[in-house]
Amino acid sequence: MEININSIEEKLGYIFKNKEILIEALTHSSFVNENKMKAYESNERLEFLGDAVLNLVIGEYFYKKYPKDLEGSLSKMRAESVNEKVLYVLSKKLKLGELLRFGKGEIKNGGRNRESTLADALESLIGAIYLDSNFDTIKNIILKLFDKFLKEDNFKSFNIDFKTKFQEQAQKKGLKSEYKLVKEEGPDNDKVFYTELLLEGEVVGFGKGRTKKSSQQDAARDAFSRKGKDFG
Structure with a gap:
């Protein structure tokens, strides 16, 4: 499958210098297994990095926005903002499911629409942008991407029973x-x-x-x- 790189770059407002790292971010482990690639060529390592970067950016946002809130309150807001449902909704807006490289079996099992898979893919993408640029660049992209959730506290609605x-x-x-x-x-x-x-x-x-x-x-x-x- 050929990935439409221009499409995701346009949605993100960011042009990758290293296109290979973008492709890696969009490569699911099922594709790697099916094509007998090396395990580390999937997006799982980038997901690990992206998760750390995302938590730092969102954590800093709440730290500065609520200067009198204590650690417990800040941790709760951060957890509510970067949970799987929020990441899934944002990944759907970016249409990541259409761009990811999957194995045939994973496609048949609904991988393109699986909440956890798309949430992980967004974290991988964040990790890729961080490595391709710098902290300030990915910070601006994340805050723009999460803008409505953060400013309007929409993230709270994803955690209501x-x-x-x-x-x-x-x-x-x-x-x-x-x-x-x-x-x-x-x-x-x-x-x-x-x-x-x-x-x-x-x-x-x-x-x-x-x-x-x-x-x-x-x-x-x-x-x-x-x-x-x-x-x-």
Whole structure:
């Protein structure tokens, strides 16, 4: 598979001097295994580095933004900002799933849309940019990429227990809610569950996830986004 380098560089606003490191960042271990490459030629080492750089940049951001907050509060905000769901959403915006080099088996198993894989790929990309440039450059790219999550505190919405929140609101209003599993897809080791959330028998939310619990959380999140202040 030929990678559209221009496309990702345009989205990032950064031109790689070393194109090989970009290709490495977009190379999944399944591609390496299938093509009998060296294990270190996958993006896993870059993922390790990118994770460290990302935590430093976001940690510094909160340290400066909240000068009176203590370590516990700062750590919590950082963890909420760089968790898998946030990284997944940002990687989808960059369309990383379309650019990654996978083995054929991984593609069949839904690798291009797997949350953990895309989150890891974004960290690999961050590691690659850091090595190709310098700390200030990758810092600016990260803060631009995370801008809306950080400035509007949107990262907090990715860590709310929507299922519990929905149940509490329903009980307050004397309404009956229930979750209905409507579909399962994929092999036993890589299933996707689809769930409907019903309120008084009416479908108010739809979700999907790798577990039944996560699909229910997604359905509750969807219900809140649809009903807004009427149920918030």
